[in-house]
Amino acid sequence: MTHSSQMPVEDPAWQFDDSGTPLERSPSLLGDAAVRESTTGPDLSEIRQQVETLEREIAGLKELSMAFERWHDDMINLTAQTRDMNARGDDLAMIARHMVMVSINAAIEAARAGDIARGFVVVAAEVKSQAQSVQTLSAEMGKTLHKSELMTTTTFQDIQAGGKMMMAAISGLERMVKNLHSAVGA
Amino acid sequence: MISDASQRNIEIAFHRAIKDHFVLDANDKFEIEEDRNGLEHRIAGEKLFVITISSFAFRLLTIFKIIDDPHSRDYYLRSNSAQSLDEALAEAANMCSGALNRELSAHFPHLAMSTPSPLTHRCIAFLNELRPARLASYRVTIQESVRFYATLCLCCSAPIEVAAPTSEQDAAVEGALEMF
Numbered sequence: 580m581t582h583s584s585q586m587p588v589e590d591p592a593w594q595f596d597d598s599g600t601p602l603e604r605s606p607s608l609l610g611d612a613a614v615r616e617s618t619t620g621p622d623l624s625e626i627r628q629q630v631e632t633l634e635r636e637i638a639g640l641k642e643l644s645m646a647f648e649r650w651h652d653d654m655i656n657l658t659a660q661t662r663d664m665n666a667r668g669d670d671l672a673m674i675a676r677h678m679v680m681v682s683i684n685a686a687i688e689a690a691r692a693g694d695i696a697r698g699f700v701v702v703a704a705e706v707k708s709q710a711q712s713v714q715t716l717s718a719e720m721g722k723t724l725h726k727s728e729l730m731t732t733t734t735f736q737d738i739q740a741g742g743k744m745m746m747a748a749i750s751g752l753e754r755m756v757k758n759l760h761s762a763v764g765a
Numbered sequence: 766m767i768s769d770a771s772q773r774n775i776e777i778a779f780h781r782a783i784k785d786h787f788v789l790d791a792n793d794k795f796e797i798e799e800d801r802n803g804l805e806h807r808i809a810g811e812k813l814f815v816i817t818i819s820s821f822a823f824r825l826l827t828i829f830k831i832i833d834d835p836h837s838r839d840y841y842l843r844s845n846s847a848q849s850l851d852e853a854l855a856e857a858a859n860m861c862s863g864a865l866n867r868e869l870s871a872h873f874p875h876l877a878m879s880t881p882s883p884l885t886h887r888c889i890a891f892l893n894e895l896r897p898a899r900l901a902s903y904r905v906t907i908q909e910s911v912r913f914y915a916t917l918c919l920c921c922s923a924p925i926e927v928a929a930p931t932s933e934q935d936a937a938v939e940g941a942l943e944m945f
Contacts, residue, residue: 658882665885721887729888733895736817736879737824743877744819 626763633756640749647742654735661728668721675714682707766898766921774927775869776901779827779917782864783905786857789840793908800904803830803914804889810834813884814855816862818869820876822925826895826918827865828884829858836910854913855881861915872927895920 685703689696780797788795810833818825831837831854841853859881870876892900899919906912 662885722890725885725887726891726894728885729891730894732815732882732884732888733817733824733826736815736826736882737819739879740817740819740824740877744875747877748875 623763630756630760630763634753634760637749637753637756641746641753643749644742644746647738647746650738650742654731654738658728658731658735661724661731665721665724665728668717668724672714672717672721675710675717678710679707679714682710766924767919768926770929771925771927772899772901772919774929775825775865775899775919776917777929778868779861779865779915780903782861782868783903783915785864786861787905787913788907789844794906796906796909797903797915800902800914803902803904804828804892804916807886808832811886812851813886813889814858814881815884816858816881817879818862818866818876819879820869820873822923823898823919823921825865825869826916826920827858827862828889828916828918829854830914830916831858832913836912840907840911869927892918 682703686700686707689699689703692699783797784795808830811830812833813828813830815826815828818827831850833850837854838850841850841857842848845853862878866876866878895918897918898921899917902914902916904912904914
């Protein structure tokens, strides 16, 4: 498999083996020339300071995990709410179907009763019309809710996976800076 | 967004992951074939769940429709009666998607996988709302009786290319798939 042309090209200096040791010892983060110069003298302290700054920044970035956990909890609540709304939508659809059936029965009974129930025929027809409107509305709402469930679930999963991806990238950076730290003796 | 060859390479990796994690005995008969309507048709006892593999340029949904019937129960619960069928198959699906994730992560440096989530059947009608670059469903049959459906839904935000897998097993697995 290959990278996409759109994917970031991996810099060898950012690659590590399983133990976290850089595969390339040249830390291009600070520049080869800077490191060569630093090992001979006056700029070493500046590089150490930069490494320490990087370490602090990375430690700060790791706190992103708290935001991911918050999003995770919020998305779980949102997903549960969507499913609850779906269940209520199903209940509403059932009530609407029942109302249509009742109105049809009412119309039949009114017809049987003859002229004396002529007014009731009109009422039953109106109830049926309203029940059918509710049924149509309920079906449309059901579609919206199920689409919402899919979108919510897949977005939740994308955020969850994205969070893991970012935390893994930060851990990779942390290992790299730790190795840099050792290399410059900070 | 993705070439036919790249789609095929992802599918080969997915098929292999399914075979490796849903078939309990290597000697069991395994069949997998594309079934365009497999996901849409409602089946008694069906349960759906989804797992997402995400990277910068794409997200890949793996959707499993398992069927709670005596065939599946006999096959998956014979060695562990303490486990429910849902648990057994969710675990297999998780392992399967994990294997696909590993296959892809060897080449896409930044990649991660979600935990499984349940889906209701009526959500499936809206998969095209995710504007997938590729949507493919497969019917899987094991020992001619156990049946479930697996779907790949690939959504790309940039072009991606996936070259052929290089492991030694590929030729054999692909050959087996072509037979069915």
